[in-house]
Amino acid sequence: MAGKGKKVGAPKKNTNGYKMPAPIPIGEVIHDTIAKKKWRIGPSIGVGGFGEIYSACNHEGSPKKESNFPFVVKIEPHENGPLFVEKHFYIRNANKEDIAKFIKTKKLSSFGMPSYFGNGSHEYKGEKYRYLVLERYGKDIWSLFKENGRLFPPATVFQLGLQMLDVLEYIHGRGYVHADIKGANILMGLRKGTENQAYLVDFGLATRVSDKEFKPDPKSAHNGTIEYTSRDAHLGVPTMRGDLEILGYNMLQWLIGELPWEKNLKQPKTVQDMKESFMKNVRSNITKQYSNVPDALIKFLEYINTLKPKDVPDYTKCRILFDNFLKSEGKSRTSKLDFSPGKRGKAAKQNHDTDNKDNCEDDSKETKKRKENGETTKLVKRGRKAKTNETPLEIENCENEEPDVSVESAKIVKSKNKRKSSEPLVVVKVKKTKLTPKATPPAKKNHANIATQTSVERPKRSPRQVSFDSPICEIIGDKKPLKLSKENESVNSSGDIFDDSFTIEGEKVKPKKRLLSDEKVTVKRIVKKKVTTTKPKGKSWKNCATIVNGRSPPK
Known part of the structure; x- marks a missing residue:
């Protein structure tokens, strides 16, 4: 027996948790059983957070153009809730008689409350949908x-x-x-x-x-x-x-x-x-x-x-x-709605453009005068000064103006007179000579090896400091320094490294504790012993001595 097939076009869940309806084809007819009306679905207008909005018309008419769809149909799966709330709101509050009464009372020429035309349920490919029919409007x-x-x-x-x-x-x-x-x-x-x-x-x-x-x-x-x-x-x-x-x-x-x-x-x-x-x-x-x-x-x-x-x-x-x-402002509530930006913004933009244009014209006139006088100019980037042989001149190109001098032909002249002093400049050449490295001298006979000096023989050491620069280290405390014999009065002690063993004697003295008072206090502690009963394990051939010694168990 074949398993249950998956529904075609089942609605998918949106990011906000609502199920989105499956696309409904153009020409699908929905029935309003209460008002006994039929609506024909047109092209989709947009997708909301919980459903889709389609253009629609009466089933009796047969429009060929999109402009002939005077209604919209909002459709959502029955599991969703927002359209349910909206549907009941329209049923209770969008009555045409109530709206007409309010318009007459407030003496309004037009009113921004939407018109409601119908609602109901529709089934498409095994999925049940809720729909709401409203008047169609323009841009938001x-x-x-x-x-x-x-x-x-x-x-x-x-x-x-x-x-x-x-x-x-x-x-x-x-x-x-x-x-x-x-x-x-x-x-x-x-x-x-x-x-x-x-x-x-x-x-x-x-x-x-x-x-x-x-x-x-x-x-x-x-x-x-x-x-x-x-x-x-x-x-x-x-x-x-x-x-x-x-x-x-x-x-x-x-x-x-x-x-x-x-x-x-x-x-x-x-x-x-x-x-x-x-x-x-x-x-x-x-x-x-x-x-x-x-x-x-x-x-x-x-x-x-x-x-x-x-x-x-x-x-x-x-x-x-x-x-x-x-x-x-010289307007009224019935004036035509103008959504274009205000005049202030446009006027400011025009002034900014004219200022830039005037600056460009002034710069072009100045460059022409300098050409006639035979003065040379060079192009520079914004923020840098132009340097010429005669007089420094700063020129900025306008967006719509062609440069008078090409960048390739412009000569870059470096300024040598950066000093403000009136004294003449003197160029001094310094010749650098490389020194040949000298050979290291040979080691002297009675040379003291500083790397292997013991901490006892080093002068001006703190009595609490321990040196670890030699294999022979001595903990310095109350102990007196070692006395050297006359034969071994040399500072160099590197020969001691090769002795077989060394013994360092030291005594640790624990500081005596001071008593706060002479009173003696006796403290009694009751200790309860836990008695655990263990069942004797049965004898096994694994515990035999033969197994411990690595031999096979007895037969």
Whole structure:
């Protein structure tokens, strides 16, 4: 009997632990049993952290172009959880009637809450998937941010801030927090009339506002995208004021290009501490480091610091801050969104280019004058001085200017007059002669061999020092030095090395111990002996004497 075959196209696990869905071919039809609708899968748009996103259309239509796919389908395996959370959030909060009522109440011309069209389950090649059908949108803000040199004009930043405030007020009023606001989750409208409206998507981390007492939850600590995570979310408790704080971090990044803690994103605790320090004194930290941050954003971040964990933010107050700045810039919330870099950056670049051009023109004019006068010039590298026969001249080549003198024909003239003295230079030639080595003299008859002197015969030695430069060593202590006979009064003692044996007598004297007192104390110790009984071993032929002597055992 054959074994059980492996499923074709089984989903693989992603690095974050979620299973990724197997690729679904174009034209696959999914069924919404509740709404009784059918959707046809189109080309893939992208892959997220837990699933894949496809373009889609109604099954009844037959589009030939990609632009005719007005929907997106987010698909993930049933084992994953984020799409389950997002699906239920849309079911409860993306009702078209509720959205229309909010737009009418706030008198909005457009609104950045996504439209929901359906959800359900789909089985493909033996694997069960969960899917969600939404409206299709255009580019995300993060892609536009990178395309424009990581910088947005201030007016565009505050326009986006106003649009996100509207969405946050709506979902907070429904009892939810988003907890993951970032450029990658803000998409531009694709339909006609929505080109200047940004939509907040991806509610995979959306949670209900907690009614309990504010208490840190280590299990949920540092949830979200680490560079934008609020201080409350770092503690594991997402809040409404935390959503505003996340929006403030995004706006700050769009204005200055980079957040202060972006180099430490691999260390969540370090990022948390840096945010705490930054928000403790927002105004001084921003004004010291950055010069182009509007005061409206600083006041917005300062207002967030005044909120308590369970407070409902004053959205009207925040809108007034943003609206007033836009009026000062001659813009309004309905103005066209311009994502190109600000005029300041362009003007500075143009001034820098014109300055370089003027410098190049001045240098070229100077070189022409020197050519007409017959003066010679030479090329030098930046930072070095040119040296000529007449007057030293320093010339730097411009990028677009051809050199007047070729490098090969330029003569390198070394300066001989480095001294500042007016006295004439005198050249002195020194002839070096090699000395022939002299032969070493022969050894004298009564020459003292210093290498074999004993430590007794060496003068001015410490009485406690021991010498090991000779085989004959003597421990010097209280013992008197040896007396030499008249016959052997020579300092050289190398002949003693060949004696058969040597005896060194010495006495070790132990120092007497001093008693602290004359009292005698008797100490009694009781020692218990352990009695172990061993069983007598049986006799074996191995223990016989014959085996010990190396003979064979008796037969």
